Structure formats: C-alpha cells, structure tokens
Amino acid sequence: MDNELQKPEERVPFYRMIMDDFMLLLFLGVTIYAIFYLLWGVMELSNLPAIPEELKDSLLK
Amino acid sequence: MSLLSPAEGWYYKKVSKDEKMWMVIALVLCIMLFIWMVMWHVYGRQNPSSTTYKTSTAEFSKLSEAYIKQNMVGTDKGIPVVRPQPNSDVFILAEMWRWSPVLILQKDQAYKMHISSRDVLHGFSIQPVNMNFQVYPQYDYVLEFKPTEAGEYKVICNEFCGIGHHTMIGKMVVIEKEEDLKLYGYENFKKAPDLKSTKKPESLSETEMALQGEQVYALKGCAACHKTDGTSQLAPTWKGLYGKEEKVTENGKAVSIKVDDAYIKESIKNPQQKITVGFENTPMPVFPVSDEEIDQLIAYIKTLKN
Amino acid sequence: MFRTCDITGFKVDLQSEKLIRYNAVFAVISLLLAVVAAILLVFTRYQPVHLLGAEWYYRLVTFHGLNALIFWIIFFEIAGLYFGSTVILNTRFCAPKLGWVAFALMVLGLVMSNTLILMGKADVMLTSYTPLKAHPLYYLGIILFAVGALLAVILFFGNLMIARREKTYGDTLPLFTYGMMTAAIIAVITLASGALIYIPTFLWSVGLVQNVDPAMYKLIWWGLGHSSQQINVAAMVSIWYLVSFLTVGGTSINEKVSRTAFVLYILFICLASAHHLLTDPGVSSAWKVWNTSYAMYLAVLASMIHAFAVPSSFESAQRRWGYNKGLFQWLSKAPWGNPAFSAIILAIIGFGFIGGTTGVIFGMEQTNIIVHNTIAIPGHFKGTVVIGTTLTFMGITYYLIPLIFRRKIVGFGWAKWQPWLFFIGIALLSISMIVLGQMGVPRRHWDNTFSGGPFTYNFNPAVDFFWVLMMLGGVIAFLSTIIWIFIVVFSVFFGPKVNGPQDMQLTISPLAPPAKPHKGFEAPGTLVLTFIFLLVFLALFFLNWKWLAATWYVK
Numbered sequence: 050m051d052n053e054l055q056k057p058e059e060r061v062p063f064y065r066m067i068m069d070d071f072m073l074l075l076f077l078g079v080t081i082y083a084i085f086y087l088l089w090g091v092m093e094l095s096n097l098p099a100i101p102e103e104l105k106d107s108l109l110k
Numbered sequence: 111m112s113l114l115s116p117a118e119g120w121y122y123k124k125v126s127k128d129e130k131m132w133m134v135i136a137l138v139l140c141i142m143l144f145i146w147m148v149m150w151h152v153y154g155r156q157n158p159s160s161t162t163y164k165t166s167t168a169e170f171s172k173l174s175e176a177y178i179k180q181n182m183v184g185t186d187k188g189i190p191v192v193r194p195q196p197n198s199d200v201f202i203l204a205e206m207w208r209w210s211p212v213l214i215l216q217k218d219q220a221y222k223m224h225i226s227s228r229d230v231l232h233g234f235s236i237q238p239v240n241m242n243f244q245v246y247p248q249y250d251y252v253l254e255f256k257p258t259e260a261g262e263y264k265v266i267c268n269e270f271c272g273i274g275h276h277t278m279i280g281k282m283v284v285i286e287k288e289e290d291l292k293l294y295g296y297e298n299f300k301k302a303p304d305l306k307s308t309k310k311p312e313s314l315s316e317t318e319m320a321l322q323g324e325q326v327y328a329l330k331g332c333a334a335c336h337k338t339d340g341t342s343q344l345a346p347t348w349k350g351l352y353g354k355e356e357k358v359t360e361n362g363k364a365v366s367i368k369v370d371d372a373y374i375k376e377s378i379k380n381p382q383q384k385i386t387v388g389f390e391n392t393p394m395p396v397f398p399v400s401d402e403e404i405d406q407l408i409a410y411i412k413t414l415k416n
Numbered sequence: 417m418f419r420t421c422d423i424t425g426f427k428v429d430l431q432s433e434k435l436i437r438y439n440a441v442f443a444v445i446s447l448l449l450a451v452v453a454a455i456l457l458v459f460t461r462y463q464p465v466h467l468l469g470a471e472w473y474y475r476l477v478t479f480h481g482l483n484a485l486i487f488w489i490i491f492f493e494i495a496g497l498y499f500g501s502t503v504i505l506n507t508r509f510c511a512p513k514l515g516w517v518a519f520a521l522m523v524l525g526l527v528m529s530n531t532l533i534l535m536g537k538a539d540v541m542l543t544s545y546t547p548l549k550a551h552p553l554y555y556l557g558i559i560l561f562a563v564g565a566l567l568a569v570i571l572f573f574g575n576l577m578i579a580r581r582e583k584t585y586g587d588t589l590p591l592f593t594y595g596m597m598t599a600a601i602i603a604v605i606t607l608a609s610g611a612l613i614y615i616p617t618f619l620w621s622v623g624l625v626q627n628v629d630p631a632m633y634k635l636i637w638w639g640l641g642h643s644s645q646q647i648n649v650a651a652m653v654s655i656w657y658l659v660s661f662l663t664v665g666g667t668s669i670n671e672k673v674s675r676t677a678f679v680l681y682i683l684f685i686c687l688a689s690a691h692h693l694l695t696d697p698g699v700s701s702a703w704k705v706w707n708t709s710y711a712m713y714l715a716v717l718a719s720m721i722h723a724f725a726v727p728s729s730f731e732s733a734q735r736r737w738g739y740n741k742g743l744f745q746w747l748s749k750a751p752w753g754n755p756a757f758s759a760i761i762l763a764i765i766g767f768g769f770i771g772g773t774t775g776v777i778f779g780m781e782q783t784n785i786i787v788h789n790t791i792a793i794p795g796h797f798k799g800t801v802v803i804g805t806t807l808t809f810m811g812i813t814y815y816l817i818p819l820i821f822r823r824k825i826v827g828f829g830w831a832k833w834q835p836w837l838f839f840i841g842i843a844l845l846s847i848s849m850i851v852l853g854q855m856g857v858p859r860r861h862w863d864n865t866f867s868g869g870p871f872t873y874n875f876n877p878a879v880d881f882f883w884v885l886m887m888l889g890g891v892i893a894f895l896s897t898i899i900w901i902f903i904v905v906f907s908v909f910f911g912p913k914v915n916g917p918q919d920m921q922l923t924i925s926p927l928a929p930p931a932k933p934h935k936g937f938e939a940p941g942t943l944v945l946t947f948i949f950l951l952v953f954l955a956l957f958f959l960n961w962k963w964l965a966a967t968w969y970v971k
Contacts, residue, residue: 062121065121067679068675068676068679069588069589071573071576071597071601072573074597074601074679074682074683075573075601075604075682077682077683078601078602078604078605078682078683078686079601079604079605079608081683081684081687081711082605082639082643082686082687085687085706085707085711086639086686086687086689086690086707087609087635087636087639089703090635090690090693090699090703090707091632091635093698093699093700093703094629094631094632094635094698094699097162097163097164097249097698098163098164099163099164099165100163100165100169100173100224100250101163104199105173108173108176108177108180108201109172109173109176114586114590115585115586115587115588115589115590116588116590116591116667116671117667117671120588120670120671120672121671121672123670123671123672125670125672125673126669126670126937126938126939127936127937127938128724128728128937128938128939128940128942128943129669129670129673129724129725129728129938129939131943132720132721132724132943132946133673133717133720133721133724135950136717136720136721137717139720139950140713140714140716140717140720141713143709143713143716143776143780144705144709144713146780147705147709147780147781147782148705150781150782151701151705154782154964154965155965155969155970155971156782156785156964156965156967156968156969156970156971157701157781157782157970157971158694158695158696158701158704158781158782158784158785158970159697159970159971160700160701160702162697162698186870187870187871188870189870207869208869208870220969229547230545230547230548231545231547231548231630231634233788233789233858235789235790235856235858236968237856237873237875238856238875238876239967239968240786240790240854240855240856240963240967241785241786241967241968241970242695242785242786242787242788242789242790243695243696243785243788244693244695244696244697244788244789246630246631246696246697246698247547247630248629248630248631249630249631249697249698250697251696251697253970253971254970254971255968255969255970256968256969256970257968258967258968258969259968264871264872264873266856266858266861266866266873267858268788268789268790268858268859268860268861269545269789269860270474270477270541270548270860271548272548273470273471273474273539274868275474275860275861275862276470276861276862276863276866276868276869277863277866277867277868277869278869279866279869279870279871279872279873280871281870281871
C-alpha cells in the first residue's frame, strides 16, 4: 500500500522515549527509592555510636 | 483521551496559560516548603533530634536504675520522683506499662532526656503540649527539652504496646519557684542530691535503710501490686504487714504464719512456696532483688504501720 | 476468546473479564469485613458506649487495618490493572492460568491472616512492629497475599508487552492505562519491600532468626506500608480521568503534562514513606528532610498538577458542550444525577481539601511532632484513602456493574444519594479525628481516662463535642457503605441483565467537540478552585506551625 508508506523515521524526542518506556521507569523508580530511602536509611542505622563511656561511668561507678 | 490513545500531536501541544500559571505557582510552593523545613532547623526551636545511641535493653535498664537510685527525692503513686539538675542527662525508661521516673523540671532550663524502652516500642506523648516521639528498645533517643511553661504534664503512651497500653501514663511537673512544689504535694521531698557525694556510707541507719527500701519498692515494681494505702486488690497490702498473722497455703495445706524477716525474704526469693490465701489467682513472679535490697525493703515495710 | 462490547465497542477477553469479576468480588468482601469492624471500633472509642473490651478493641484495630488498607484496596486495584491492560487495549490476557494462581494466593492469604487475627494470635496492629510478635501463620498469610499480588502485577506488565508487540492500541498507551502502569510500578516497590521485611520476620516468629532489629523493621515496613497507599493515589487519579471521559467526554487538556505528573509519582513518591519516621531515633534529620520533602515535593508537585488537570478535563469538555456561561456553569450543569460523576467530584474535593493538605503539613519534619501517633493521623488518612480512593472506587463500580458484570443497577435511586452520604460521613469522621488529635488524643488507645494507671489526664473539654461528631460521622459512613455493598451485591447477583446500550442507566458521553481556538484561559473555573485550595492549605499550614512554635523547645 504505497499511500501508507512510512514517513522517514522521525527521531523520537528523548523525553518521550523515557515516558513511553515502562521498564525503564520501573527501573528508575525502584532504584531511586532503594538508594535514598532504603540504603541510606540502613547505613545510618548501622552506624550509630554507643552511649558515651563517661556518661555510663558517672552512673555506674 | 483517557480510554483511547491520545490525539495526534499530543506531545507537542502547547500548555495552556492557566495550567502553566498554576504549575509555576505549585513549583514555587514546593520549593518554599522544602526551604522552610531546612530553615526551621536553623531558626526554629522545635526540631527532632539527630542524636541516638545504640544500646541494649539490659544496659539501658541498668543505667536507668542507677540514675534513679542516684537522684531519687521521693515517690508519687509508687513511682520514683527525680529532680534533675539543669543541663544534666536524664534517663527515662518506658516499659510495659509505665514511665519512670516522674520528673520535677525547672521552667526555661534545658534537660537532655535519654529515652528508651525495656521491651517493645512505646510512644512518648507529653500532654497538654502535645509533643510526640517514638521510643525504641535498643536505641537511646537523646532529646534536649526546655519546658517553656510551668504546670503539671502527663506522659501518655501512644504506640500500641500490649493489653495494658492505655494504663501507661507518667508525669512531669515544671516549676518556676520552690513554692510550686506544694501544688503537687512534693514540698517534703529531699533536696536534689548533690551529684558529687554518691558514695554510700559504711552502714546505714534504720531510717536510711527504710528510705532506700522505699526506693527499691518503687524501682523494682513491687508498687504495681503491693499497695501501701491498705487496699489489697492484686496482692497483700504492705500497710501493717510486718508482724501480722497471715493465712497461707503451703504444699496444699493451709497454715498460719507470722510475717517476719525470714518470711519476707522467702516470699521474694521463692514466691510460690507460700501463697497468701485469697491471692491464688495473681501469682507473684520472681524479681531480681539482692540480699541487701531485701533488707532495705524489710526496713521500709516495718515503717508502714497501721 | 473475546466478546465485542455492544456498548463501548471494546474487544473484551472473556478470561480477563472473569478474573476482573472475581477480584472485584473479593474486594467487596474485604470492604465488608473492614467496615463491620470499623463501626464496632467507632462505638468503642466513643466512650459513653465503650462497646468492645480492651482485648477485642485492639484486635479489631489490627483486623480493620489489614482489610481496609491492604485487602480491599489491592483486590480492587488488581481488577483495575487487568481492565486497563486488556479491555482498554483491546488485547488478550497473557497467561490466565497464572491469573488464577495469583487470585488463589491472595484469597488464601486473606483467609489465613484474618483467621489468625480473630483467633487472637496476632494482636500486633497492621504495622506489627517488632519486638511485638504474632503467630507465624499470620505473617505467612500476608506473604502469600503479597506474592499473589506481585504475580498479578507482573501479569499486568505481561499484558502491556503483548499489546505493544501486537500493536493493538496505536502509538501510545491511553492515559488511564498509563496511570495504572504508574500504580503497577509503585506496587512492585511496595511488594518488594514487603517481601524484604515479612520474610525475615516470619523466620523470626518460627525461631529461625534470632532478632529483628526494631528500627530496621520500621524503616523497611513503611516501604511497604506507605507505598501501598501511593498505589491508591495513582489508581484513583487514573479513574478520575476515566470518569471524566465517560461522563462528559472529557480528556486531559494536555496529555504531556498529565503523563509527566505520573512520571514524577513513579520516580519520587515512595520516598515519602520517611514521614513515618520523622520523630524516631536512628535516622538523621538530613535523611528525614530529604526523603520526606525535596523529592517528595516533586511528587507533591505532581499531585498539584493533577489537581488542575483533572477538574480542567471536566471543565474544558463542558465548555465545549456549550456550558460556557460565567465561571462555574460547567459545574452546575454537570451530570450530578450520575452517581459515578458525583462520587468522583466529591472524592476530588475530599482528597484535596482534607487529605492532601493535612498530608503535606503533618509530613513535614517538625510539625510531625504535634501529631505523631495521635488520632489526627488516622483522621488524615481517612481523608485520603477513604474519602479519596474508596469513594472513587465506589463511583467507578457504578459503571463496572453494567459494563463488566452486565447487570443493571438495582436501587438506582439509592445509588444517586450514596456518594453524598458517604462523603458527609467520612468528612465528619475525618475532620473530628484530626481535631481530636491536635488536642492530644492518642490513636490505637482503648481508654481516654487511663483507668488502671497511676495518674490520669483530662483532655480539653472540647473533645466531648468532637467525639460525638466522630461517632455520627462513623455511623453515616457505615450506613452508606452498607447501602453501596447491598446495591453491588443485589445488582451483580440478582439484577436484570444488560442487553445493550438501551439498558445503561448511566450515560456514556461521546467525546466532547473539538475546541475552537480562543485566547484566554482554558479552565478559569478550575483556576479559581485551585486558588481557593491554595488559600485553605496556607491557612492550615500557618496554624500548625504556630501551634508547633507554642510547644516546649526541643532539639
């Protein structure tokens, strides 16, 4: 069908490509959440100091 | 279109003036909200703290007990009362189902509160100022408070912690001048202990033993069941207990005993040996109490005459 | 096997339709369980009655939370996901057998968890914060449900891929499906977090794991807990656009803008789970402020974009139909007799003015201090997930009954009033709870008088008035939900069959005529409404920050 020949391939705008690619969006959504909320949060919880020795000593000695 | 694919050229359609205006306003608002939160950390007086220490329930319980022992000036409804020095470290323990100690604070002074739990999560909720923080076991949350108004405050628990959750309520009073203590019945309390002289004297007089015993009574939780006002709902009252003739069941047999030093010692170390008649449904658990503390308790019980 | 719908013209995969029906039915069952518990809870917190004892009160709070916030919502959303990925795209369901496996897992999970709660083996609240411990089968039930839901979400993506490959829908996903895709991505984040936290907790409950650190637990749990509610936001907004199309032939006035808003949701909305840890030890203020805000405010921007885009889709269409007089004729002459329409408009108002405003304000690091764990928190989320999502789902069901179940709506007269009744009930309930919370009343708490404790506390006497309002709101909401359930059940199982467009009680509007080029605003009425919204927000904002400033100093 000649009258339905494709127009020469138009470059799909970059942003449009991102918007339409749901697998990419899935990846980005999961990654941003995993890094900022989970990873950062877990790192902070794992690196807390103990109660300072002098405070403990002032009570227990 | 929401059901059918969007119209041709949708990607290039110009945004209408009003939608554009709204989006700009919304973006400005969003940025301002973020800046506001950050600025409040600089200029505002209320910010959640960023100071937390990792601890264990055993360690924090020990510290809390030591703190109360060191600083107790009296009791209120069986809970130790502490009057901390301004700018000092205060230890607040949450457990199923009470807050301790009760605090006497000075208006406009700062106190570093170390708050942790002996068991599950609790919710530290000061009313009526309505300040609410989360309390964890294994974590010491250090919040520096400065009360801005005098008065009586209660600490409710607003994180579900079991069937007794709604009975969990503590107290803090904020005073401006010494006379305010009268408002709460605290005027006869000892003066705040001098932090420098915490060495125990060689041997305590009977009165000092009794005072220590009162601390133990409050600290160890005896107060939860053994009241000193004569009521015996969950356990025999301690009022008039010493020297009393009591009916108990031992090895299935009913006997009559006299409440003396030996009986009290046995009842604490081995509560199931003799069960007071009438209290079979509320068995007493074993509490960790040292021999020295038992002697102090006995001295205290002796002072609770009819 | 397909049928071609004689009303909408869509090709409907019969397997998909069956799956949609079954998931929708179990959604309604979950809602029934949730509201029966709810009315008992209302009359317990209303202390002049104090209906349940402490034990059953706490038990049913757990039960209500699980059925309302997880089971009702997710079953309905799965039905929506299937609808959006097959019917709307004129395509087939990729693997129906797996759809039934997913369904079976979800039902099994619902039965297991609910049974364990009612047996008294899981008095831990929906949040089940460790070291509180429930029976292993409770956790297992939730895990099974989550696995089933995750499978359903995967099938959604499978359907999308088939439809894309077989080119059944043109160039770009329709906006409704795009929004459901957003919901599905958030669902993946939700369910993955759920697996991450429930599996170790389950192992701990059987003794295979020594200890589940309470701070780690709460951090990860809220990745499931709050994100599950963000699925709702995306699904709800998608349905708003859908209803605009069905009732007035409206579409988003700028697809790129609406889709961008959905993209912002995908990227940033899950960070806001941090607002549950704002007054917690452990995580730093930097972590709290970043997560609860910056990125979240981009997601808030997304919501504000929809706040304009959704009403303007109605307004623009109505103006093109000819209702062009003044600022609001487009609204006054709208099809208010259509219960789907009224439900959605009320949901938009409720979600925006009650839920959205309080959500942003309560979710700021410092103002959280005056509301954390008070009853203002459930008050807030009744203003989002109940008056927003639930009312929206109720509204769209009035179209699902004739289109998917092919039955006429029994009691259509009642249906016209039901959304209004529900709105009034929940608005009263929600607003009273918010006020009570700001006076310090705790949530999940059986006794306002603290009897059994060493001291007592007397709340501001004004609480009495708001407890009554809360009780009244709860009763009205309960009744209107029961009415809705009756309508749905009677229609679906006993209603007269729908044999063609002539049997439709709700009209499906044709697409609104194309716009004539004109200068000036496209939706001035909407602009006014959004400005009013802004003013209300600012008023509540400054009120709350003023109240915060009046408390003790803390750092």
